[in-house]
Amino acid sequence: MPSVHSLDMMLRIEDMGVTYPGNVLALRPTTVEFHKGEFTVLLGLSGAGKSTLLRSLNHLVQPTTGTVISAEFGTLKTSRTVRRHRCRTAMVFQHHQLIERHTALQNVLTGRLAYHSTWRSLFPLPRAELEYALRCLERVGLGEKALSRVDQLSGGQQQRVGIARALAQQPSMILADEPVASLDPATSERVLTLLRDICREDGITAVISLHQLEYARRFADRIIGLANARIVFDAEPAKLEQHHLDEIYHSASVAVSDPGKTAAQTSHPQPSNHPTKQLEIAQ
Numbered sequence: 001m002p003s004v005h006s007l008d009m010m011l012r013i014e015d016m017g018v019t020y021p022g023n024v025l026a027l028r029p030t031t032v033e034f035h036k037g038e039f040t041v042l043l044g045l046s047g048a049g050k051s052t053l054l055r056s057l058n059h060l061v062q063p064t065t066g067t068v069i070s071a072e073f074g075t076l077k078t079s080r081t082v083r084r085h086r087c088r089t090a091m092v093f094q095h096h097q098l099i100e101r102h103t104a105l106q107n108v109l110t111g112r113l114a115y116h117s118t119w120r121s122l123f124p125l126p127r128a129e130l131e132y133a134l135r136c137l138e139r140v141g142l143g144e145k146a147l148s149r150v151d152q153l154s155g156g157q158q159q160r161v162g163i164a165r166a167l168a169q170q171p172s173m174i175l176a177d178e179p180v181a182s183l184d185p186a187t188s189e190r191v192l193t194l195l196r197d198i199c200r201e202d203g204i205t206a207v208i209s210l211h212q213l214e215y216a217r218r219f220a221d222r223i224i225g226l227a228n229a230r231i232v233f234d235a236e237p238a239k240l241e242q243h244h245l246d247e248i249y250h251s252a253s254v255a256v257s258d259p260g261k262t263a264a265q266t267s268h269p270q271p272s273n274h275p276t277k278q279l280e281i282a283q
């Protein structure tokens, strides 16, 4: 039976579940839809299943059950549809995954490779491709660093190169797995602002996993909270209340919504990856 989906659907997963070898249940069968131009943040404790959900959206992690349906390419069931979907789905990683000895421009150009055959990519890309990559770098404010080696850039600049590379792919969707986890608070805010603004301007659908609750509240159009391999919250940030946070973080007494309060001030010790801890750092 064909699935029923909304008009602005970009990607839909249906009864999609992931069990890793060793019988590790990482995502229970889940049905959820992502909409065009929506900026969704995945929240949850370490091990809740955020990366698994995120990475299965482009079959980087192979779902064990269920399906992924793309508005552009239909159900991802052949290697051809997966390839085409991946071409339009850019990824941004926590550790950038850049080639450090290459220049920023060379790294951004790798975002164009999906559009070229293997043999074509062995030769220099046409001037138009270089100009396009340069424009992507200019959009993230790094035009003047185009010829700098990536290992000579700061962490925040490297992540901006990662975003430029994603943009070079001309994506309809960006999946970002903890893109600011290695950055200081001020740089994190700049990177998230940049990512959100670019996604808004270009109508790109974004799904981003974060540990910082405060950033999720500020930047997301929609928050999906995960706990124990299932979605326990799915709504706009304004609807996220303490009892939802308790469910996401299994904690009944921490005022995580109080930006003035830190983990050290709460009556219960927090695990190191608890959002309150992140909140403390994010202030």
Ligand SMILES: Nc1ncnc2c1ncn2[C@@H]1O[C@H](COP(=O)(O)OP(=O)(O)OP(=O)(O)O)[C@@H](O)[C@H]1O
Binding pocket: 020, 021, 022, 024, 025, 026, 044, 045, 046, 047, 048, 049, 050, 051, 052, 053
């Ligand atoms: N390749 C793998 N093989 C086996 N188990 C895995 C694998 N990847 C993840 N897991 C397990 O699956 C569960 C979900 O992991 P996942 O990485 O999706 O969580 P997460 O919410 O993204 O965590 P974090 O915030 O620490 O990145 C965890 O129990 C994890 O140990």
